[in-house]
Structures are given as structure tokens and as C-alpha cells.
Amino acid sequence: MTSAIPLRQPCPPGACDCGREALLEDPRGDLRILRLTRQEEQRLLERLACIRDLDDLEHMQRRMFEQLGLRLTIAPGFNEVRSMRGIEIRIEHLPGLCRKTRQAIPAAIRRGLERTPEIAWRLLDSFDLLRDA
Template sequence: MMEAMTTSVPLRSPCPPGACNCGRDPLLEMPDADLRILRLTREEEKRLLARLEMLKDLNDLKHLQQRMFEQLGVRVDVAPGFNEVRTMRGIAIQIDELPGLCRKTRAAIPAAIRRGLENHPEIAFELLNAHDLLRDT
């Protein structure tokens, strides 16, 4: 009776052979592995990227960073780069290495965050101010 009630969580389909080095299969073989990242199906990834592009403010970005860590185990750090920030490319967006995280997804998340910052430059200014814009003067 209980078996009929349990539903399996959909996992991300494997990448084509040779196209990615995400380590999905070895991750599935590990008995005590954290499989949260595999819950990010292609459809869910599209939703996440669209949400990252529609940032409202800096608190919204921080909230999404926290949710990505809680639900997927993905740690995303967003901070001004070490050198002068003239464009959104000067904002450093770092994603920790994580087994099971597809290389395309690892590149798509920072790109979506940058698009969100470009859509709302005031968020970038908030980020710069939060990290002491005038620290070297």
C-alpha cells in the first residue's frame, strides 16, 4: 500500500556521451551521495534561468542564492571583481564545483544573473555599495 503512494523525484536526463564532464553516472553509483543537483531537470533549469533574469533587487538575488543552495546544493557567490567594475562583466559570479552539475548549466547561471543585473542596474549598484564601493580610496 505504501509503495503505491511513494513517487520518485524526476532526475535530470544524462548528457550525451562526451559532451559533458558533469559526473552524473558516478554520482548515481555512490550510496550516500547528495543527489539534489540531479533534481534540476532541463525544464526546471529553464524556469530557474528565467527567474534569475527577472531579479527585483539585491535581497531577491540573495534569496535565490540561498534557495539554490538549499534545494540543489549549488553555492553561487556574486561580488564585485577585484579590478575596477565598469560593466556587468566586472561582477564576479563564482559557482563551486559540484558533481552532477552540467557544464552548460554552470555557464548558464552566471549569464542569467548578468542579464538580470543588466535589466536592473540598480541591483549592481546595491551590490557594489554592499561591498564598500570606495574600499581602496
């Protein structure tokens, strides 16, 4: 007997613009993001808040793309970076991704960067921003 893969429960009507219903109706739609249940989302956010180093963060980016189809870019912002707010964390639009999750993932990454600022320094250095420091 096979069990169905649990899908995320729908958001209350009018509370989200995720497009979950349209994604479910599309036969060619990528349903991977709907496998991110609320419990799995909490585990992901905890994991992102506890990143150890830049390699770990890049590994999480790859895994989120492979497992959920979620493309995440992290780069220094347009203006100078004086705090973690200056680092731009962008999630590419993905049908089925809840509005709250789109906000929670960058917040969790920022918490991880604030907890271990060496990651932010290595990130900035990878963009060659600290070469003269």
C-alpha cells in the same frame, strides 16, 4: 503508490564533465542537483533573469543552496568594475552539475543585473566600493 522524483537526463557521452554517473553510484552522494531537470532549469534561469532587487538575489542564492546544494558567490571582480562583466559570479564545483548549466546561471544573473542596474550598484555598495562616489 509513490512516484520516483524525476532526475535530469544524462548528457550525451563526451559532451559534459558533470560526473553524473559517479554521483549516482556513490551511496553518500548528494543527488539534489540531479533534481534540476531541463524544465526546472529553464524556470530557474527565467527567475534569475527577472530578479527585482539585491534581497531577491540573495534569497535566490539561499534557495539554490537549500534545494540544490548549489553554492553561488557574487562579488566585484579583482580589477575595477566598469560593466556587468566586472562582477564575478562563481559557482562552486558540484558533482552532477552540467557544464551548460554552470555557464547559463551566471549569464542569467548578468541579464538580470543589466535589466536593473540598481541591483549591481547595491551589490557594489555592499562591498563598500561606492563609499566615495
